[in-house]
Amino acid sequence: MKKSMKRSIRHAKNGHIFGLSEYTVKIITVAVLVILWEFFSRIGYINPLHLPRPSKLIATLWELMTVGYPTGITVWVHINATVWRILQGYFLAACLAIPMGLIIGRSYLLGRATNSIITFARSVATISLLPLAIAWFGVGEVSRVLLIAYGCYWAILTNTIQGVKQVDANFINAGKMLGASRRQLFFRVILPATLPRIFAGMKIALGVGFMVIVAVEMIGTIKGLGALIQQARFYYSSNIAINGMIFIGILGLLISIGLDWLERIMLPWAVGLEEVKR
Amino acid sequence: MSDSFGRGLWASWAGFITLLLIWQIISMTRLINPSIFPGPMGVVNAALHDVPLNRLLQHVGISLLRVGLGFSIGTAAGVIIGVASGWYRQLGSILRTPIELIRPIPPLAWIPLAIIWLGLGESSKVLIIFLGAFFPVVTNTYKGMVNIDPNIIRAAQILGLRGRRLLLRVVVPASLPDIATGMRVGWSYSFGCMVAAELIAANSGLGYLIMNARQMGQIAVIVYGVILIGVINLLTDFVIQEVIIKRKLRWQFSGAS
Numbered sequence: 418m419k420k421s422m423k424r425s426i427r428h429a430k431n432g433h434i435f436g437l438s439e440y441t442v443k444i445i446t447v448a449v450l451v452i453l454w455e456f457f458s459r460i461g462y463i464n465p466l467h468l469p470r471p472s473k474l475i476a477t478l479w480e481l482m483t484v485g486y487p488t489g490i491t492v493w494v495h496i497n498a499t500v501w502r503i504l505q506g507y508f509l510a511a512c513l514a515i516p517m518g519l520i521i522g523r524s525y526l527l528g529r530a531t532n533s534i535i536t537f538a539r540s541v542a543t544i545s546l547l548p549l550a551i552a553w554f555g556v557g558e559v560s561r562v563l564l565i566a567y568g569c570y571w572a573i574l575t576n577t578i579q580g581v582k583q584v585d586a587n588f589i590n591a592g593k594m595l596g597a598s599r600r601q602l603f604f605r606v607i608l609p610a611t612l613p614r615i616f617a618g619m620k621i622a623l624g625v626g627f628m629v630i631v632a633v634e635m636i637g638t639i640k641g642l643g644a645l646i647q648q649a650r651f652y653y654s655s656n657i658a659i660n661g662m663i664f665i666g667i668l669g670l671l672i673s674i675g676l677d678w679l680e681r682i683m684l685p686w687a688v689g690l691e692e693v694k695r
Numbered sequence: 696m697s698d699s700f701g702r703g704l705w706a707s708w709a710g711f712i713t714l715l716l717i718w719q720i721i722s723m724t725r726l727i728n729p730s731i732f733p734g735p736m737g738v739v740n741a742a743l744h745d746v747p748l749n750r751l752l753q754h755v756g757i758s759l760l761r762v763g764l765g766f767s768i769g770t771a772a773g774v775i776i777g778v779a780s781g782w783y784r785q786l787g788s789i790l791r792t793p794i795e796l797i798r799p800i801p802p803l804a805w806i807p808l809a810i811i812w813l814g815l816g817e818s819s820k821v822l823i824i825f826l827g828a829f830f831p832v833v834t835n836t837y838k839g840m841v842n843i844d845p846n847i848i849r850a851a852q853i854l855g856l857r858g859r860r861l862l863l864r865v866v867v868p869a870s871l872p873d874i875a876t877g878m879r880v881g882w883s884y885s886f887g888c889m890v891a892a893e894l895i896a897a898n899s900g901l902g903y904l905i906m907n908a909r910q911m912g913q914i915a916v917i918v919y920g921v922i923l924i925g926v927i928n929l930l931t932d933f934v935i936q937e938v939i940i941k942r943k944l945r946w947q948f949s950g951a952s
Contacts, residue, residue, distance in 0.1 A: 439788050446792040467812050530710030540932065541925035544803075544891040545902065548909035549917045553731065628884075631803045632891045643804070650807030658807045666799035 469656040477656040486657055487639060487648060492664060498640040499668070502558070503626050506565025510622060514570045515615060518577025519608070528578065535575060543568035543625070544632045556637035561630070568629040569622035576618025580611035616680050623676065627669050642668070733915040738922070741915030746904075755927065758900040761817065762889040765824025769885065770878055772825075773832025777877075781840025781870070782862055794833060802826040802888050806895055820892040827884035832877040839873025840866065882935055886928050901927075 437445075451471050457463050458470030465473070485491035521527050543564055550560040584607055592606040634643025642665050649657035715735050721727075722734025729737055776794075780787030802823055809819040843866060851865040893902025901924050908916035 442788045443792045446789050447796070450793060526706050529704075529706035530713070533707045533711045534714055537925055537929065540928040541921055542887045542890045542928060544887055544894060545905060545921050545924045547894055548905045549914070549921060552909050552912075552914050552917060628801045628803055628887065631801050632806075632895070635806065635895055646804060646807040650810050653811055655808060655811045658811060662800050662804045662808065665801065665804045666797075669801065670799045 466653065467655060469659070474656055474659060478660050481657065481660055486645065490640060492645070492660075495640060495642050495645045495661075496664065496668060498638075498644075499630055499634065499642045499665075502561050502634075502641065503565060503623075503630055503672075505562045506629075507569050507619075507623065507626055509562065509566040510569035510626075511573055511619060513566075514573035514618075515577055518574045518615075519581055519611070521574075522578040522581025522611075523607075528582070535571065535578075539571045539575065543629050547633060547636070551636070561633045561638075564633050565626045565629050568625040569619075572622035572625050573615065573618040576621065577611065577615050580614025580618075581607060583614065584610040613680075613684055616676075616684060620673065620676050620680075623672060624669075627665075627672070631665060730912070731914060733918060737915045738918045741913065742919045745913055745916050746919065751904075754899060754901050754904045755923075758889055758893065758902070759927075759931075761820050761892075761900065762824055762885050765821040765889070766828045766882060766885040768821070769825040769828025770832050770881060773829045773877065773881070774836050774874060777833045777836025777874075778840060778862075778867060778870075781837050782866065787837070791837065794830070798830050798834070802830075802884060803891050806892060810896060815896050820889070820897065823888045823892045824885045827886075827888035828878075828881035831880040831884060832874065835873045835877025835880070836870065839870030842873075843869045879932070879935060882932060883928070886931070890924060 454463070454468075455470050455472060458465060458468070463470070469477070480486070481492040483491065485494065521531055546564060546567060547560075550564050554560045554563065588606050588610055589602065592602045597605065630641070631643040631646075634641035635647040638644045639648060642661050646658045646661035646665075649655070649661060719734045719736065722729060722732060722737065733741070776790060780790045805823055805826055806819075809822045813819040813822060847865060847869055848861070851861055856864060889900070890902045893900040894906050897903045901920060905917045905920035905924075908914070908920060
């Protein structure tokens, strides 16, 4: 009897400990971890050169926000540079990939003809193009933006193609039967039905872009969050590197939350779709 | 059906060859200096003459060793922690908190800190590759563990399975498809991390090969290296997909289709 009680607790939907909600448990966990970290740093068990204690990190954070690193370039400048690069590459990719994907998705033969090229281009790690981009376009903004665009492009393209192919044939037939012209069929039926998938692709693309930006900023620039952590590495200041990483993480999280929010507002008919897919 | 498939395969090759032809023709017009924009023939030439085969195999070998090591450790740790946090929910809500906090940081952003921690040697690269594999595997494993059809567990419990046997015989196998998804995503992340880590700080491996070629101005070698990276990524992904996942999980997929 006792054992089965234990199991029912184990399989409770969320992990209650002492009747606390999961949310509370999480906050307590974070607090305990931070306190332990601070404590063990202060008594000297953690090398401050490797992992500075939390209070030191907060002091560094303040410095980054006011003085900046390298001096004069505050963290806001870094964030601004990173976001601007991502946006440029991202929009370039979306502008090219969505129309291309719609065309390829509508044509069977074109889809087949491009299939092997797309598969191969996707498997080329975007970062491996960095030396090529530098050789062709120099160590400048163009290289960075183009690499981000390349990474985003294939994610958006493949999802757009899949989206067009997966449009319910009944929708198209119904549209035809109701007398829609080719143009109406495309803009009123196919495009709206494809948009949720395009959006999914754009979300994936942003993740890819975020991976790429950090690496491309590590070479040949001092502005940008990737550059910030790379500079920190040269001077072995892990407190700045960790702060930079936290900023990168928060930025990525904010962007993905923003995209979810945008999707809910712009594509209310896509809400049920997530559930269907599972 | 087979007719349309044959036509599709033909079109697939035609597309590929057309692309190569366009590339070759553009390079043959010599509008752009061939040492900056080499054609396919130039790349083949560079592959045959500029990169000795034994050096190349060394680079490929060391890269595969790094990515294999980091990926294996990452997958093992991800599966163990994912299964543990899915099975012991209380432990899970504690373990998952730091994981969820660290996960949004892309693995590549760890490169500077990894170098500060572990120096420029192999271990810092393996750490980056490990992180690339760990997070997708751990989140997917947890997702798989949590989303198991409760009827399966109830049926197993009625049939008398409990404790560790229930976990190993029913719950873990039932979440294998999600683990497999995590492994595939993890592999592509690990591979990208390997290339990036080798580009930024290494003196061997595929990433180093192309970064070194850039410094020497051998653009045809860079293109060759990039193609090679793509091919190796495709092949290894194919191996993971077909050999490990399809063979070991055949019953799962045959049930699904």
